Amino acid sequence: MxxxxxxxxxxxxxxxxxxxxxxxxxxxxxVAQPDPGSRAGSSAQPGTALSSQDxxxxxxxxxxxxxxxxxxxxxxKMNIAVVDAGGNLKGFARMDGAWLGSIDIxxxxxxxxxxxxxxxxxxxxxxxxxxxxxxxxxxxxxxxTFPGGVPxxxxxxxxxxxxGVSGSTVExxxxxxxxxxxxxx
Amino acid sequence: MxxxxxxxxxxxxxxxxxxxxxxxxxxxxxVAQPDPGSRAGSSAQPGTALSSQDxxxxxxxxxxxxxxxxxxxxxxKMNIAVVDAGGNLKGFARMDGAWLGSIDIxxxxxxxxxxxxxxxxxxxxxxxxxxxxxxxxxxxxxxxTFPGGVPxxxxxxxxxxxxGVSGSTVExxxxxxxxxxxxxx
Amino acid sequence: MxxxxxxxxxxxxxxxxxxxxxxxxxxxxxVAQPDPGSRAGSSAQPGTALSSQDxxxxxxxxxxxxxxxxxxxxxxKMNIAVVDAGGNLKGFARMDGAWLGSIDIxxxxxxxxxxxxxxxxxxxxxxxxxxxxxxxxxxxxxxxTFPGGVPxxxxxxxxxxxxGVSGSTVExxxxxxxxxxxxxx
Amino acid sequence: MxxxxxxxxxxxxxxxxxxxxxxxxxxxxxVAQPDPGSRAGSSAQPGTALSSQDxxxxxxxxxxxxxxxxxxxxxxKMNIAVVDAGGNLKGFARMDGAWLGSIDIxxxxxxxxxxxxxxxxxxxxxxxxxxxxxxxxxxxxxxxTFPGGVPxxxxxxxxxxxxGVSGSTVExxxxxxxxxxxxxx
Numbered sequence: 097m098x099x100x101x102x103x104x105x106x107x108x109x110x111x112x113x114x115x116x117x118x119x120x121x122x123x124x125x126x127v128a129q130p131d132p133g134s135r136a137g138s139s140a141q142p143g144t145a146l147s148s149q150d151x152x153x154x155x156x157x158x159x160x161x162x163x164x165x166x167x168x169x170x171x172x173k174m175n176i177a178v179v180d181a182g183g184n185l186k187g188f189a190r191m192d193g194a195w196l197g198s199i200d201i202x203x204x205x206x207x208x209x210x211x212x213x214x215x216x217x218x219x220x221x222x223x224x225x226x227x228x229x230x231x232x233x234x235x236x237x238x239x240x241t242f243p244g245g246v247p248x249x250x251x252x253x254x255x256x257x258x259x260g261v262s263g264s265t266v267e268x269x270x271x272x273x274x275x276x277x278x279x280x281x
Numbered sequence: 282m283x284x285x286x287x288x289x290x291x292x293x294x295x296x297x298x299x300x301x302x303x304x305x306x307x308x309x310x311x312v313a314q315p316d317p318g319s320r321a322g323s324s325a326q327p328g329t330a331l332s333s334q335d336x337x338x339x340x341x342x343x344x345x346x347x348x349x350x351x352x353x354x355x356x357x358k359m360n361i362a363v364v365d366a367g368g369n370l371k372g373f374a375r376m377d378g379a380w381l382g383s384i385d386i387x388x389x390x391x392x393x394x395x396x397x398x399x400x401x402x403x404x405x406x407x408x409x410x411x412x413x414x415x416x417x418x419x420x421x422x423x424x425x426t427f428p429g430g431v432p433x434x435x436x437x438x439x440x441x442x443x444x445g446v447s448g449s450t451v452e453x454x455x456x457x458x459x460x461x462x463x464x465x466x
Numbered sequence: 467m468x469x470x471x472x473x474x475x476x477x478x479x480x481x482x483x484x485x486x487x488x489x490x491x492x493x494x495x496x497v498a499q500p501d502p503g504s505r506a507g508s509s510a511q512p513g514t515a516l517s518s519q520d521x522x523x524x525x526x527x528x529x530x531x532x533x534x535x536x537x538x539x540x541x542x543k544m545n546i547a548v549v550d551a552g553g554n555l556k557g558f559a560r561m562d563g564a565w566l567g568s569i570d571i572x573x574x575x576x577x578x579x580x581x582x583x584x585x586x587x588x589x590x591x592x593x594x595x596x597x598x599x600x601x602x603x604x605x606x607x608x609x610x611t612f613p614g615g616v617p618x619x620x621x622x623x624x625x626x627x628x629x630g631v632s633g634s635t636v637e638x639x640x641x642x643x644x645x646x647x648x649x650x651x
Numbered sequence: 652m653x654x655x656x657x658x659x660x661x662x663x664x665x666x667x668x669x670x671x672x673x674x675x676x677x678x679x680x681x682v683a684q685p686d687p688g689s690r691a692g693s694s695a696q697p698g699t700a701l702s703s704q705d706x707x708x709x710x711x712x713x714x715x716x717x718x719x720x721x722x723x724x725x726x727x728k729m730n731i732a733v734v735d736a737g738g739n740l741k742g743f744a745r746m747d748g749a750w751l752g753s754i755d756i757x758x759x760x761x762x763x764x765x766x767x768x769x770x771x772x773x774x775x776x777x778x779x780x781x782x783x784x785x786x787x788x789x790x791x792x793x794x795x796t797f798p799g800g801v802p803x804x805x806x807x808x809x810x811x812x813x814x815g816v817s818g819s820t821v822e823x824x825x826x827x828x829x830x831x832x833x834x835x836x
Contacts, residue, residue, distance in 0.1 A: 197396025
């Protein structure tokens with residue numbers, strides 16, 4: 097019973113916070129979900145399978161390559177991970193001398209960005225003490241909720257995967273991740 | 282309204298902390314990465330293996346011995362772990378009567394210090410609520426971000442491993458870890 | 467009586483397998499360790515750091531690219547992982563349509579090959595029921611001991627990492643892994 | 652219910668196999684337990700605490716040092732772990748160039764040897780397919796049941812810890828472990 101209540105409270109809090117958040121945030125990466133018609137996994141008719149889109153290896157590599165190029169330009173050493181629409185690892189590269197601890201963090205950032213279809217830093221704003229998603233990080237075998245993970249979208253705004261970058265300040269991580277995501281059309 | 286304020290406060294706190302962080306970070310072990318030339322893993326030519334350095338068992342033992350000697354001098358009972366350049370356990374000693382719970386913590390401290398090439402306490406400053414690396418501890422199958430882990434460097438400033446100490450106050454843990462790391466030249 | 471027989475049979479089987487094992491092991495990748503001088507991590511003098519070599523990102527990519535090319539040639543869909551000398555992930559690619567369950571297996575194969583500096587299939591021969599390394603798979607948070615993981619060596623025979631491939635039969639996995647490892651000089 | 656039955660069956664099988672085993676085996680390291688009076692943890696009177704003995708750091712180091720010396724003599728590269736009477740890590744050393752995968756195995760061997768107060772190879776005889784302890788390896792967060800782990804006893808035959816060695820053939824591992832254990836008086 098207690099667990100049920102907690103789950104219900106949690107869902108309510110999530111919905112409320114999403115609404116509040118939508119009112120306050122006006123960046124293009126807001127929590128508010130886009131038109132359902134433009135998302136992967138929409139179904140035209142009952143009884144038919146969902147039609148979806150997913151990132152290709154070629155696209156994943158383009159994202160990784162763009163992120164590596166951006167990192168070199170910024171003189172930072174990064175771990176770069178790309179996950180597909182299912183949140184599963186698709187591509188990965190660790191630059192020479194990059195932090196070992198960032199192997200896992202880059203992957204968790206990519207996973208987190210796709211699991212909630214928003215930049216990881218947006219989740220992090222809601223997971224601080226006293227905020228609606230406090231301690232969400234312990235779910236899903238570990239989430240990372242600071243900047244550096246961003247969804248990868250098609251031009252039609254369908255999320256087909258995500259990129260996670262770790263190895264420097266969160267500002268640098270985020271900049272490199274956006275450069276990587278931007279390389280996928 | 283309250284919730285709106287919390288969200289706004291959170292954003293403000295994040296911005297402020299980022300600024301404070303930007304102003305405070307000036308130690309050589311800061312998040313900002315040092316001169317690439319001074320790090321292990323540099324490659325002279327494309328297509329060739331990286332030339333690197335690693336801690337020897339003899340060096341690991343020198344670190345452990347110095348840490349035990351320092352602990353006795355301070356009248357504390359410690360767990361002491363040393364990892365190599367790859368973050369893998371190289372040496373370990375638990376002093377008689379030292380906390381059992383510190384076996385894992387000492388190892389996680391050493392791992393954390395090597396994974397990010399900085400003292401664990403530096404990571405911890407950035408992982409507090411509202412700070413850029415909040416909840417980083419859930420990554421890498423568990424990190425420890427309070428003091429007591431420090432990188433082990435060659436005289437040429439190449440990180441060849443790290444030492445983690447646990448068994449007393451974090452100040453004492455840190456002092457013993459530094460004594461251990463200092464014994465390696 | 468039956469149980470006594472089983473125990474005796476087991477002892478006999480163990481002795482026989484040990485003998486068979488002793489007779490069979492003669493490949494260069496056998497359990498018997500090669501000339502110490504040819505391994506990474508040798509130290510010229512006491513008290514100094516070990517001089518070692520590690521795989522570069524460029525080399526890791528060359529291995530992944532060669533593995534992808536070989537997979538296309540064989541008309542199979544693979545997950546390909548490359549780890550460095552410390553056993554930490556360096557590069558990864560999942561071909562379009564490749565098994566999701568092989569993401570983890572490819573990484574565990576690469577880890578296993580580096581952890582014991584031999585092809586995973588060699589470990590697997592020794593981990594069968596009644597063989598010397600029976601159930602070694604439960605160690606190291608999971609090892610994979612069927613073919614598809616091979617060490618990556620320099621021309622000087624120093625192990626600088628390993629590649630793990632998963633997505634088809636173990637024979638195909640192994641062929642692709644060897645093609646990948648062979649691309650690194 | 653099924654689970655209860657399985658547990659009961661398992662306990663019965665364990666007792667039966669221990670008896671059978673005691674009849675068949677005549678080595679000094681048999682499963683049959685020695686005189687209770689000679690074991691750690693005996694209690695003279697009801698209501699009083701157990702009087703026990705435990706390995707000291709100095710003893711653990713003597714064991715590790717003897718194992719390293721023996722390894723050098725045999726020209727093998729080993730991981731060596733020592734656990735105390737509680738099965739918790741007390742000392743560890745990885746020789747330069749030793750297998751990374753053996754870090755965990757050496758520790759699991761030491762743990763296994765102390766958890767059952769017998770050499771790991773003895774447990775392994777009983778864990779083969781069709782044998783009473785089949786698949787016991789998945790318990791206790793991973794056991795290793797091939798040779799290389801042996802209990803460390805006082806001259807009064809009290810088990811005060813165990814040593815686990817991994818890095819070569821199981822015969823070599825076992826020989827080095829016995830050399831280590833034999834250095835503790």
